[in-house]
Amino acid sequence: MRKIVIEGGNKLYGSIKIQGAKNSVLPLLSASILNEGISVFQNVPNISDVAAAMKILRHIGCTAELSGGALTVDASVISTTEIPDGLMREMRSSVIFLGAILARCGEVTLSYPGGCELGPRPIDMHIKALRELGADIHEDAGKIRCIIPAGRRLIGRRIDFRGPSVGATENAMIASVFAQGTTVIANAAKEPEIWDLQMYLRKLGADIEGAGTSVITVRGIDTCAMNVTHTIIPDRIVTGTYLCAVAAAGGEVLLTDCGPTHIESLLTVLRGWGCEINTSKTSIHIKTAAPRTASGSVVAEPYPAFPTDAAPTLVAAASAVSGNFVFVEKIFSERFKYCRELEKLGAEITLFENSAMVSGGKALCGASVDATDLRGGAALAVAGLCASGITEIGEIQHIERGYEDLVRDLRSVGANIMYMNTPERSESAGAAKRTEKPDGAGGGQGRLYA
């Protein structure tokens, strides 16, 4: 089993190029199904969720090839409208394919996406939007089948969401591109990824406006057959991860190819802790000149409020610096699962209902821990950077869903971090084998982390 192994204590110096946004590329790949031409996406992160999305595209008849950060999709032929259970299980957010296949083919069948490590992930708002646009929805035996009645198109109308949902907003935007008439999506999510989707849909010829506000308007067109290129926006959550790593471990790092305005809420918090942060249009320079003191609180709510996905690594950073900090979570019921693992490293966290109070400044000590989810796993790495001794992180498949190469990036700024293949629990307890990453950025020789 492959683990991430960290020997804490190093400050971080250098620069890191930020990858493209996981939560942008996934809806964009779904939207590419609308296009009978060729879509080329640039700045695509090489992560397992993208691999899973490519499998789904190929399964329904598209070609999808990723090379050097460019992902080319040819959706000219769609041969099936059903996504099998196995592919649905590989990526929880596969529900994002619902609207695109329905709009392009007139029907779609997929199995209910299960809950995930963050708790139940209902899709009632997705279903509501498609039903209100005129689709017949059949749910049985764990499957959802959406059908546009024969000879009809989806009919544009006003859709009022009870609250902002990123995925439901995206499904409604995509499904309404071919609807007859105008669709107004009210109480829409405002995340930057919604804006990125709107910009791509416009390149396909869609008549769409309002992304980034709570009202998005889509005037239906008949078809899309364009050869287009689209560059994915930077990943604001990965940006936040590395900002928290520096705030926790100390040092001076320049993050390039990122979107500072997309992570303003975190920049405000870290400046309040005493981090020196300067930004340009596409870069963030963070420096920890003085000791940091974490004080205050954040409430994780829909954008532009503090993002729930940026909370775990900030909790890790709050554990490493002095002071007390309170996190209130209003999006996911199981967001704080990773805190139990942080406590194995010595973090002092009090959980109460949907909040976590971190008492920082305790000395963190290396330990063997397991990633509970994508961002929780990244939080363990941030804490490991500050823990004395060795931290081993297992279950890193969670981390690989959203980070192109956490080890490569942190190692490039001086962290003592590497991948290690350890015997499977069922194998004899042999010595852990060092592992070289294909590009040789792995454990190296001599001292474990030299």
Ligand code: EPZ
């Ligand atoms: C997106 O998930 C992101 N995933 C999540 O990132 C992110 O945490 C989340 O938005 C919130 O910002 C992708 O974009 C692929 P929601 P999504 O619909 O769309 C409830 C990561 O780590 N809800 O905005 O699934 C829901 O339970 C992932 O990168 C319903 O009740 O989130 C939640 O409480 C984790 N019914 C709230 O709305 C529905 O039909 C917001 O969820 C849909 C959602």
